[in-house]
Amino acid sequence: MAFWDKWRKRPEETVEPEEAAETVETTVTEEPEETEETAQEQFQEQPAAETATVSEAPAAERPPEEHEQEPPAAEGEEKKKPSLWQRLKKFYMGDIFGSSITEADEEFFEELEERLILADVGASTAMQAVEKLRSRMNREGLSGQEAIQETLREILAECLTMEHQDLDLSTRPSVILVIGVNGVGKTTSIGKLAARLKGEGKRVLLCAGDTFRAAAADQLEIWAGRAGCELIRQHEGADPGAVLFDALQAAKARSVDVVICDTAGRLHNKSNLMAELAKLRKIIDREVPEAALEVLLVLDATTGQNGLIQAKQFQETAGCTGIILTKLDGTAKGGIVIAIARELGVPVKFVGLGEGIGDLQPFDAKEYVNAII
Numbered sequence: 129m130a131f132w133d134k135w136r137k138r139p140e141e142t143v144e145p146e147e148a149a150e151t152v153e154t155t156v157t158e159e160p161e162e163t164e165e166t167a168q169e170q171f172q173e174q175p176a177a178e179t180a181t182v183s184e185a186p187a188a189e190r191p192p193e194e195h196e197q198e199p200p201a202a203e204g205e206e207k208k209k210p211s212l213w214q215r216l217k218k219f220y221m222g223d224i225f226g227s228s229i230t231e232a233d234e235e236f237f238e239e240l241e242e243r244l245i246l247a248d249v250g251a252s253t254a255m256q257a258v259e260k261l262r263s264r265m266n267r268e269g270l271s272g273q274e275a276i277q278e279t280l281r282e283i284l285a286e287c288l289t290m291e292h293q294d295l296d297l298s299t300r301p302s303v304i305l306v307i308g309v310n311g312v313g314k315t316t317s318i319g320k321l322a323a324r325l326k327g328e329g330k331r332v333l334l335c336a337g338d339t340f341r342a343a344a345a346d347q348l349e350i351w352a353g354r355a356g357c358e359l360i361r362q363h364e365g366a367d368p369g370a371v372l373f374d375a376l377q378a379a380k381a382r383s384v385d386v387v388i389c390d391t392a393g394r395l396h397n398k399s400n401l402m403a404e405l406a407k408l409r410k411i412i413d414r415e416v417p418e419a420a421l422e423v424l425l426v427l428d429a430t431t432g433q434n435g436l437i438q439a440k441q442f443q444e445t446a447g448c449t450g451i452i453l454t455k456l457d458g459t460a461k462g463g464i465v466i467a468i469a470r471e472l473g474v475p476v477k478f479v480g481l482g483e484g485i486g487d488l489q490p491f492d493a494k495e496y497v498n499a500i501i
Contacts, residue, residue, distance in 0.1 A: 244463070248432050248464045250464060253467040277501060281498060288491075288497070292475060294490075301380065303422070306390055308425055312426045313426055318390050319354060319355055319485065324486075331384050333378060333382070335360050335387060339371065344392070348361070360375040368391065377415070379416075380416070436464055439468045450475055450477035451477060452480065455480065456480065
């Protein structure tokens, strides 16, 4: 008879607790070799309770990180979603501002200029802002961190503040042409803008003018459904001018308030694609010559100095009337829009801070500057 069979048939004996512990320890440490048949037989006859006990280690033996939890929130405390501008992280100024700064402190001004450039404000704009700050400190006798910071904010806000900050939607229909390079978020921005205008009580019609990118019209159709707007589209590869023509005719027939036209993403240095934008402008001028027209350039906040080059090329071709600055929910500050506004006179009209349908907000120069400095 096998050893394990004999062991199972032994009469039950009363074992003291200490002896029981020794028995269990001996059973575990001095277990004889098993054959495959014996192991299988033992597994089948083992009670379910013992199996559960082996498979579940006591909580005390588990690694501490498995059962550590964050402390519960205090009673009555509600988690509030940070506001639009609170989500913009200030770029690091460190101890650059101090109470003993004067207009002759060259080290301070050099470091300030460097940090503005690192925030994508641009070399020319940074130099001009620093010179204005120095001049005002000399003229007004400014000193101290708060006074100097506030003066710098005012100088940068002046670059961003200009006329025609709001959309011109004074006619029916009004037309918004959305342009930009590939991947900056044009279609997403159109969906958010459509939802915003629809919430203001306007009847909005979307035009799927991006016929080159696969599924671009399908993506716009999804956003149209979310915003509750109508959509005019054609098959992939169709002439964008023909789609825009159909959309303008439908807008006049249906008494639509605003037509928002998506366009294909194009590199700013491709002359043939840029010429397509000029063609769309001509169709708008021909079909609705009295319509208020907005040409919004969508810029990715992470683009940096290349954004100024893009803006110059699109301005020459399509005549931009405003900028939508997207992807500000990351580490980018989008400081390049200060240079664009100063050099080209194109205002920033909207900023995007996320993928939600409500994450497109009107641009406020003062709040933006306060958020990054």
